[in-house]
Amino acid sequence: MTDAVTDKDKLLELLQSNRSCIRPYKTADSLFDLSSSTSLKDSDPITEIKKLSQIIKAHSTKIGIICQEDKFYRNLSAVFNELKSFNDKIFMLLSLLPLFHKDKEDKWAQFFIQTLNSLVINLLNGISTLYDEIDRLLNGTDNEKDQRLYAVGLIWAACDSLDNLAHKGNFQILADNIRNNCSLVDDVMEDISSWLEDPQMGNDLLLGDEDEEDDDNDEDSSRSQDGQEILEQMKCFLKDWETNLKMIxxxxxxxxxxxxxxxYTSKDSKGSTLDKLNDIQHKVIEQIDELISDFLVSDLSFNSDDFEDDIAQLNESLRKMVDTIKILNKSDPKKSKWIQVWENKYFQEKS
Known part of the structure; x- marks a missing residue:
């Protein structure tokens, strides 16, 4: 009985100590406050993140098994040892984060670091939930039998996401971001296709005002003719942009x-360059959305010249993207062949 009490006290003390260590880190930004003297000689931070995510997941599985209610009090010593090893790996993971945050060699893109921090917070939230469940078991107040499995599930999900992030790295995360935006371009193109099938003005001015009597048939006819001419201009404008969007x-x-x-390799590519590309491609999508949205609410006053500024800004963003991709490929000009072909086709047709 004395050993059981001692094991319980040790476990409670361990939980309290571990809670105090992770409590300051509630948000992704708070992880930037971490400091560490960790240095890696025969490995690199991303490889260690991958290893630790797999080890932490395995530990959480073992903890979930030995913390079953009918076995828990017979396994207090085992729970303590497993939880201590588990926590050691958590602290090792946290000690790696400053290697990403204080990246003097500009290896890591900020979008990668932000995702990493968010996933670590998800992991810490799962760990806090697990600590709460073990507390309830120790105090005999566990009335939620599924809570242990829920906590382990949270940890599994976070570990799988960290493993996936480490596998993808800077380049694949950027590729995912771009693919997501390609789907947004598809949505815009569907809107264009729908409009071209049934062209109409944004405020339905062609229909006139049913509440007003207009006895001037000549004026009605003239207005209808003007409206049809404007619609033809709008159709030409949008067909051109349907082609442009396919190119984009x-x-x-x-x-x-x-x-x-x-x-591409991390040796040839700076994190800041990838961040620039990520920002530009997001901006391109925003500008496309704004351009087409403004078009779709056009009325009889439509004039393609009114869109010149928006188009110029979009094309400027595209030029920046092309130039930055060339910088990414500067170590091997052959890699730039496709972007040169695209640039010639898109911009020369507009000159």
Missing amino acids: KLLLSSFAKSLSSNI
Whole structure:
């Protein structure tokens, strides 16, 4: 009985100590406050993240098994030892984060680091839930038998996501972001296709005002004719942009494909360059959405010249994207052949 009490006290003390260590880290940004003297000689941070995510998942599985209610009090010593090993691996994982945060060599893109931090917070939340469940078991207040499995499930999900992130790295995460935006371009193109099938003005001015009497048939006829002419102009404008959007999607999808082909290496590519590309491609999508949305609410006052500024800004973003992709490929000009072909086709047709 004395040994059981001692084991229980040790376990409670361990839980309290571990809670105090992870309590300050509630948000992704709070992880930037971590400091560490960890250095790696025969490995690298991303490899260690991958290893630790797999080890932590395995530990959580063992803890879930030995913390079954009917076995728990017979396994207090085993729970303590397993939880201590589990926590050691958690602290090792946390000690790696400053190697990403204080990246003097510009290896890691900020979008990668932000995703990493978010996943670590998810993991810590799962661990806190597991600690709460073990507390309830120790105090005999566990009325939620599924809570242990829920906590382990949270930890599994976070570990799987960390493993996947480590496997993908900078380039594949950027490729995923671009593919997501390609689907948004598809949505815009569907809107264009729907409009071209049934062209109409944004405010339905062609229908006139049913509440007003207009006895001037000549004026009605003239207005209807003007409206049809404007609709034809709008159709020409949008057909051109349907073609342009196909080209822009080709740019995005081709770049995503090149990122997935592993032709790039971290030695040749700075994290800040990848961040720039990520920001530009998001901006391109925002500008496309704004351009087409403004078009779809056009009325009889439609004039393609009114869209010149928006188009110029979009094309400027595309030029920046092309230039940055060339920088990414500067170590091997052959890799830039496809982007040169795209640039010539898209921009020369507009000159």
